[in-house]
Amino acid sequence: MSALTIEGLNVWFGEGREHVFAVRDLSLDVEEGASYGLVGESGSGKSTVLRAITGLVPTWRGSMSVMGEALGVGRTPAFYKTVQMVFQDPYASLHPRHTVDQVLSEVLKLHGFRDIDARIDQLLVDVGLGPGYRFRYPHQLSGGQRQRVAIARALAPDPRILLLDEPTSALDVSVQAEILNLLTDLRARHGLTYLMVSHDLGVVGHICERIAVMQSGEIVETLGVEEMRRLEAKHPYTQHLLDSSLRSARG
Template sequence: MLDIQNLRVTYGTGRLQVDAVKDVSFQVKKGAAYGLVGESGSGKSTVLRAICGLAPISGGRVLVDGTEVKTPRDQTFYRTVQMVFQDPYASLHPRHTVDRTLAEPLAIHGEKNAEERIAQALREVGLGPSFRFRYPHQLSGGQRQRIAIARALILRPKVLLLDEPTSALDASVQAEVLNLLDELRHKMGLTYILVSHDLAVVAHLCDKLLVMRHGEGVEETTAAALRHGTASNDYTQSLIHASSGYTREVLKPAAA
């Protein structure tokens, strides 16, 4: 479904040039969930932004369902690929009701039966009709992210790009949203690319993943290898060790 070939993203020129993504390649099969992990600044989110046209592609190719995407992206692309951003409060217009937020993509693409589609989208993300005319400030963080997911799904895309969709949420709400995303993927046959610095989140939702560092892909591995700590790359092992949490041992002075 997705084929990323030697993707490069560069900002600036000369001495100010920054290579945010350097020759990253991976493939995602139809209906699969693929993870991008790494420390902050490793280029994970930039890859998603390049795919959907929010970051300039300096080299390489992006193919969706066998077709190379155009620059700028056309309406056909956005019917196929949608993105859910990290901060649900920032990604929803503060002066637009839920109804207007969900109606906008339908109007842009000339879709009919907006009333029915909006009600269905709310049901799919576990929210009832009472949420339809609320504003973002009247919703909790988890409810706002559910609205963002409903907006992404209302055009019935095939691919969802998920940029740390649970990092701004409480731990209990994170689990609810992750379970919702997993359920929707299987129900609708969606293909996911999930960006996260949380290895547990990626291991829960994804089958395969690419570990990124300094804009490069250092290792492609599986969620099973992540869970069992059997990754081969030293950097991946350091991420697994760091994700195991605080340990008192590191504070003990070395033996004389």
């Protein structure tokens, strides 16, 4: 079964002569339980796709469906129980004056959960923190710990799909692998489906089986991660990204 299907998606900003297309005629299909990557440089439109899915960008046409249900202009509470998003900057996405407890309690109450204390403790264990972090503020946490809290918040409604918007790019290199390993483990344990956006082929290759490469708002190539590792990309832009990734890895 398809968890997420997009057909002929166009997204634009502005009106009349001022409008600019950020995404053009994009189609993709993510099977339930799969991990799918969208890769491209800044301005390629990859994050705009996630914002269109979540309803943060209302100016789009085409068709999108989640777990077989077509998406319209607005998003229902049921949608946000099924789909959650992890943002790039964990410090910016967490309220600076709210403790971890407040952040997670708010989400759980919003979605109608009752056994909140037990759920918060379990969420913190799931993301590798534990109850000892429950009453800390964001400024008392490292970047990696803040991102773990952001992941716990996304997991709180017990979603089936996570949208991952550059979830490790704001972190130190030493911490990035820890978060990627955590995401891989959570997907296996909870049967999650991922759609992950990144500018880094190496990061996406760590947790995704299939990768779509975006340039100027369009998908120019789709390939499996094993094809990518064998450097079997056909499109010149994908080859450019691979070359850049290899040069970066060599230091």
